[in-house]
Amino acid sequence: MTVKDILDAIQSPDTTPDDFAALPLPESYRAITVHKDETDMFAGLTTRDKDPRKATHLDDVPVPELGPGEALVAVMASSVNYNSVWTSIFEPLPTFGFLERYGKLSELTKRHDLPYHIIGSDLAGVVLRTGPGVNAWRPGDEVVAHCLSVELESSDGHNDTMLDPEQRIWGFETNFGGLAEIALVKSNQLMPKPQHLSWEEAAAPGLVNSTAYRQLVSRNGAGMKQGDNVLIWGASGGLGSYATQFALAGGANPICVVSSPQKAEICRAMGAEAIIDRTAEDYKFWKDEHTQDPKEWKRFGKRIRELTGGEDVDIVFEHPGRETFGASVYVTRKGGTIVTCASTSGYNHEYDNRYLWMSLKRIIGSHFANYREAWEANRLVAKGKIHPTLSKVYSLEETGQAAYDVHRNLHQGKVGVLCLAPEEGLGVRDEELRAKHVDAINRFRNI
Numbered sequence: 528m529t530v531k532d533i534l535d536a537i538q539s540p541d542t543t544p545d546d547f548a549a550l551p552l553p554e555s556y557r558a559i560t561v562h563k564d565e566t567d568m569f570a571g572l573t574t575r576d577k578d579p580r581k582a583t584h585l586d587d588v589p590v591p592e593l594g595p596g597e598a599l600v601a602v603m604a605s606s607v608n609y610n611s612v613w614t615s616i617f618e619p620l621p622t623f624g625f626l627e628r629y630g631k632l633s634e635l636t637k638r639h640d641l642p643y644h645i646i647g648s649d650l651a652g653v654v655l656r657t658g659p660g661v662n663a664w665r666p667g668d669e670v671v672a673h674c675l676s677v678e679l680e681s682s683d684g685h686n687d688t689m690l691d692p693e694q695r696i697w698g699f700e701t702n703f704g705g706l707a708e709i710a711l712v713k714s715n716q717l718m719p720k721p722q723h724l725s726w727e728e729a730a731a732p733g734l735v736n737s738t739a740y741r742q743l744v745s746r747n748g749a750g751m752k753q754g755d756n757v758l759i760w761g762a763s764g765g766l767g768s769y770a771t772q773f774a775l776a777g778g779a780n781p782i783c784v785v786s787s788p789q790k791a792e793i794c795r796a797m798g799a800e801a802i803i804d805r806t807a808e809d810y811k812f813w814k815d816e817h818t819q820d821p822k823e824w825k826r827f828g829k830r831i832r833e834l835t836g837g838e839d840v841d842i843v844f845e846h847p848g849r850e851t852f853g854a855s856v857y858v859t860r861k862g863g864t865i866v867t868c869a870s871t872s873g874y875n876h877e878y879d880n881r882y883l884w885m886s887l888k889r890i891i892g893s894h895f896a897n898y899r900e901a902w903e904a905n906r907l908v909a910k911g912k913i914h915p916t917l918s919k920v921y922s923l924e925e926t927g928q929a930a931y932d933v934h935r936n937l938h939q940g941k942v943g944v945l946c947l948a949p950e951e952g953l954g955v956r957d958e959e960l961r962a963k964h965v966d967a968i969n970r971f972r973n974i
């Protein structure tokens with residue numbers, strides 16, 4: 528039995544759930560990994576010069592043992608997220624420390640502590656096997672997986688599963704991730720695959736869509752409402768392309784920050800009107816490595832007021848971090864919210880706290896999404912209200928290049944990866960819904 532037999536079963540319209548359940552598992556499968564004995568390979572290089580193409584490998588790995596509450600999924604397609612960039616440049620920490628810590632939790636979690644880390648936090652595919660105690664899913668189900676892994680043995684996580692002390696991001700802080708032909712997930716990561724999308728389209732939104740939903744829409748995040756002015760950094764990037772769609776679909780007014788006319792055009796095509804090209808307008812929030820320039824914050828704020836008819840922003844959707852955070856705090860309106868989920872340009876932020884406390888602003892930390900939030904975000908995709916922002920698709924062998932593109936900000940929206948799927952465009956089950964939205968689905972393609 529090889530993965531090819533699994534692919535044949537998936538591609539045959541006659542395969543029944545019982546047939547899937549009876550398929551023997553292969554001994555090994557191909558997966559994108561980083562290696563524990565290579566975590567020092569970039570010593571002395573700047574972050575920019577660390578090259579994911581050098582650290583990622585395509586390895587044959589054994590199929591992991593399936594535990595209670597878990598599922599093995601045949602991965603048709605995945606996508607590159609920035610967390611895989613972090614893993615593959617070993618910043619801010621090598622992810623093997625996370626695997627070691629997880630491995631200490633129980634006999635079963637020891638499986639994750641390996642000298643290789645199979646990365647990737649998105650997938651679209653087909654359930655192959657479910658472990659004891661899984662009743663909601665069965666072999667043959669076409670699924671996507673969100674990336675929240677929780678144990679939920681402590682009471683702490685039972686109001687909001689993101690607060691579980693054993694909360695981890697699958698494929699980043701756990702092993703057996705989605706950039707592979709087979710993945711191991713907990714069954715409470717599974718969600719129905721949107722039927723009008725191909726495998727690679729369905730795999731693209733997952734992580735960023737769920738994150739943007741919690742960060743911007745959910746009451747656990749900024750709780751955006753109709754009419755809010757929302758400043759969105761990187762508005763055509765991974766997170767930003769979903770934040771922009773949520774703002775527009777929710778009756779808010781996105782102010783989209785991008786770095787090229789091409790990206791400005793994509794935002795316009797999504798329906799945004801207020802757009803700032805940060806490169807053309809040449810904002811320099813930092814005079815040097817240690818000193819910010821409040822005059823530049825003010826120039827940026829004036830530009831926002833020009834675009835909004837004199838209003839300041841209710842919400843800033845933050846993730847660039849150190850480079851932009853001072854400006855983000857400054858331009859937020861009295862009583863407004865800065866909601867942050869990342870620090871791409873540096874995690875030691877500086878801002879003038881007078882503008883925070885005197886104007887009663889709030890900074891909210893947000894991280895991924897709980898199952899319910901991920902489910903709601905996926906439901907919006909399945910209903911054709913939010914669309915994938917897939918621009919380019921790579922083969923599994925080319926994942927290093929795909930991660931390099933994201934690291935160097937050469938990409939638009941999301942970058943997809945074909946795992947078992949032999950070509951793009953497969954897996955669409957609802958042609959009618961697709962036809963209704965096909966232009967929006969293809970908006971980011973090949974630009």
Ligand SMILES: C/C=C/C(=O)SCCNC(=O)CCNC(=O)[C@H](O)C(C)(C)COP(=O)(O)OP(=O)(O)OC[C@H]1O[C@@H](n2cnc3c(N)ncnc32)[C@H](O)[C@@H]1OP(=O)(O)O
Pocket residue numbers: 609610613618619620674696734738868869895
């Ligand atoms: C979905 C996609 C998401 C993304 O893309 S996010 C972007 C990518 N992710 C990242 O860049 C994050 C990477 N993660 C990290 O950098 C680290 O993960 C953290 C800095 C977040 C945490 O570091 P750590 O070393 O795991 O945690 P500590 O809090 O420093 O814990 C170490 C020891 O310190 C103890 N400790 C924690 N809080 C306190 C406290 N308040 N007072 C005293 N001690 C404390 C702990 O218990 C533990 O102890 P003991 O080593 O003995 O187990």
Ligand SMILES: NC(=O)C1=CN([C@@H]2O[C@H](COP(=O)(O)OP(=O)(O)OC[C@H]3O[C@@H](n4cnc5c(N)ncnc54)[C@H](OP(=O)(O)O)[C@@H]3O)[C@@H](O)[C@H]2O)C=CC1
Pocket residue numbers: 608609610613734735738760761762763764765766767784785786787790805846847850851868869870871872893894895896933936940
């Ligand atoms: N905590 C969580 O749950 C999550 C955290 N993240 C983190 O969020 C960050 C962004 O992820 P994602 O959106 O997928 O990445 P992308 O690279 O796809 O998009 C980010 C965009 O931000 C803009 N940007 C980058 N650097 C700067 C800067 N210095 N100043 C202003 N704008 C900048 C760029 O847009 P442009 O050049 O057009 O301005 C870029 O396209 C990453 O660090 C990632 O790890 C992501 C998902 C979940």
